[in-house]
Amino acid sequence: MRVVTIIGPSQSGKTTLAKALASLEGPAGKPMTVAGVGTATPFCFLNEDWAVIDMDGGTENLSHAGPTVAAADAAVLCVSADADAADLVAPYMRLLEESDVPSIIFVNKVDAAQSRISEIAAALQTYCNHHIVLRQVPLRESGEIVGAVDLISERAWRYQEGQRSALAEIPPEALDREAEARTELLETLADFDDALLEQLIEDKQPLPDDIYEIATQTLQHHDLVPTLLGAAEHGNGVLRLMKSLRHEAPAVSVARARLSKGEQAVAVGVLADQVKHLGKAVLLRALAGPLAVGSKVGGETLGGLTDLAGGGDQVPEGGLGLAVKSDQLALGFSYSKDTRLVLPGWADAHTPRxxxxxxxxxxxxxxxxxxxxxxxxxxxxxxxxxxxxxxxxxxxxxxxxxxxxxxxxxxxxxxxxxxxxxxVPPALRETVLRQVNFSHRHRKQSGGAGQFADVQIRLQPRSRGAGFEFDDTVKGGTVPKTYIPSVQAGAIEALEVGPNGYPVVDVAVTLQDGKHHAVDSSDFAFRMAGKAAVRAAVVEAGTVVLQPIMKVRIHVPSVISGSLVPVVTGLKGQILGFEAHEFAAGWDVFEALLPMAAQDELHNALASAARGTGWFDTKFDHYTEVYERGAVFA
Structure with a gap:
């Protein structure tokens, strides 16, 4: 079995395309569906077993796509025929670029195309480090796309509603465009094959079979990203896509090598769900030989396994099987026989915010x-x-x-x-405003040995982020050295909750002097004295409430960066700047300082400003006064 994953933005027609692929030769097998995430469907094409995984659209669901792409032999990026929607495709293109999994772009809904196909490819190229090449050009009639011309075989196919496309003549007015596009395709392929380059230099006509072979190699090595056309709702272009996958998608051994990490990977988790009255169910792909009940995976044996395609209890190499009663399995891992293997970093979900x-x-x-x-x-x-x-x-x-x-x-x-x-309440803190000296005597007599401790302390503020410091300047043994740590412990306890109800930070406490009693003094007494002295000193010094400020890194398509300026300033943040991402084409990293309390608002504002394409990560930077002498943020 070979496995293909379909990803793309919402409303691009992914589910329709997946169903069309799976039903090319009759009804598909029984699918596994995880609500809100995706569906894996087995099917047969030309006596070969296949499975198509349809991942739900939306940026929130993109974080679930990593394992399904990791387990696939090839991926199909399904996009709408609208160049203005290219930025919506950017997160999915970035995932495929980072994964290095062989990928094909399928421009869907060409019957209602909003842009020229060349414009769509150019807009998508902004977000792709690999060269995007057209494998087909549209066949037009009265301005509408009615078919496609294959640039390798130079055959034209006219779409038919719900049926396979019919062979047609290339209209004379389309010959120049077809020749130009074919030349561009051949020149691009020649960058990866010296023999083809020599033929083009010598003005020889290469054979279609040779070109197809080179196209297969460039897809399997992810050297290029081919682009095909169609309208899945009408069954148009679907067979051509399936034939490309059949001839050009690599075998399961390539996925196994990608996921083994020095140990022979025998399986990888694809989808997972909790099933009522059954428990955890994990869809596994067998990577090295068959899997069955009792097979050792991840250090333990499989308790139950059902082949997704055939329904039996053994899954062939490359196949998908539903595993239950196997506590060692979880999503986000591949498995050798003896241990879990962490998936590549690109398959990780974005940190949830x-x-x-x-x-x-x-x-x-x-x-x-x-x-x-x-x-x-x-x-x-x-x-x-x-x-x-x-x-x-x-x-x-x-x-x-x-x-x-x-x-x-x-x-x-x-x-x-x-x-x-x-x-989530913000992690507020407070700190003192000025230095004070304070004395406290703890005395208690209730029969037998009493409690006595006298301390004199100095409390003073420290710089932001300096933390707590304790020192002593006691001389002459007025407070025995054995009791000084107890005073420190009492001071720390007193700072756990300040006058405003928040931990007190960035203060220094110095034990200057004190008195003790030979009989009634104890560790407990000096801890109580230190706690009471510091607590009272904090009140006398006065405090100001501090809020945490986070350093935020926002990942967005470059065309969105400018619109984030009013978003961040509107949330009382401080813009640090933005720059092009180091490896993701067409992406910027926008940096800012933002109050932690504004993170939820940033999440909502970003979803609107970036049309659901952006995400952010944060780390603590510093604390600042909530009102900072009348200002909310400084």
Whole structure:
């Protein structure tokens, strides 16, 4: 079996194309569908087993595409016939470029084309480091595309509704355009084949079979990205795409080599789901020989396995099988017999930045929530689970609001746990405004040995980010050295919560002097004295609330960068600048400083400004005053 993954933006016709491919020779096999993510469908073409994986569109779902592309022999980038929509394709093109998986562009819906095909290819080239070459040019009648001319065989095919295209003559008015496009294709292919280059220099006509062979090699090595045309809804161009995949897509051994990482990979996770009353189900692709129940994968044996194509309990090499009762399996990995192998970095999901504190609606579910979230992580590497430091509640991080809604729906439907969500509170801090000296005596007598400790401290502010510092200048043994660490421990405890309810940071405490009692002094007494002295000194010194400022790196197509300036400034951020991405063609990295509290707003604003094509990552930079003498951000 060979496997092809179809990706592309929403409304480009991916699902229609996948169904058309799978039904070229009759009904397809039973698919595996993961709601909101994608569908894997087995089918047969010319007595060969195939599977097509249709990934749902939208940037939130793009983070789930990595494993399906990693497991594929080839990928099809399905795009609409509109040059103005090229930026919507950019995230998908970037994934395929980073993966180095053999890829074909299929320009869909050419019956309603908004642009010339050459304009579409030029617009897509902005986001592709490899050269995009047209393998077909459109056949037009009265300004509408009614067929296509194959530039290698130089045959014209007229589209027929719901049927295979019919062989046709190339109209005289199209001959010059066809000849120009064919020359461009041959010259591009000649860059990768010396024999073809010699034929072109000597003005010899190369044989179509030789050209097809060179085209196959350039696709398998991902030297070029060929482009085909069609309208999947009407069945047009689908057979030509399938023939290209059949002749040019590499064997499973190429995917195995790509994923082995020094150890023989025997399988890779493709899709995964939690099935009610059954548990975790992982769709595996067999990479090296057949898999069956009892086969060793990832250090343990497979507990249950069903061939997606034939329904039996053995999956042939290259085939897809649904594995259950196999706890060692999770999405995001390939597997040798003995261990997990991490997928290449390009297959990783974007770090989720849409975060919500979640708590079970019913207290009885509190103990079960963490276990349910852990099980969801095994099938969805695009999510993260953290802990809110202030409340101790779980923080669920998703790719966006739709992904968040899907995860919460899974918690309710699969595990019976309804949750309430709330924004993650910003990690506010406070610090002191001035230096103060303070003395405190801790004395308690309640029969028997009492408690006595006297401390004199100095509290002073430090620079932002300097943290906590403790020192002592005690002389003459007024506070024995054995008790000084207890004063420090008390000071640290006092700074855990300041007058405004937030941790106090960036302060220095100096123990200057004190007194002790030979009988009643103890570690506990001096800890209590240090805690009380520092707590009172903080109140006397006065505090200001600090907010965390994050350094944000926003990845967007270059045409979007300018529109981010008002977005960032509107969120009271500070623009640091932007520059071209080091390896992703047509992309910029836009850097800014932004209050942590504005991250959710940035997520929503970016989705609108970048038309769903951008994403961002953040790291803590520094703390600043919330009001900074009347300003919100400085």
């Amino acid at each position: 849409y975060r919500r504190v979640i708590a079970p609606t019913h207290e009885r579910d509190e103990a079960r929530l963490s276990g349910a979230l852990e099980r969801l992580q095994e099938i969805d590497p695009a999510m993260r689970v953290e802990v809110d430091a202030s409340s101790g509640n779980a923080v669920l991080a998703a790719q966006g609001p739709l992904h968040m809604k899907r995860l919460q729906g899974a918690l309710k439907d699969l595990f019976g746990i309804a949750v309430d969500e709330s924004p």
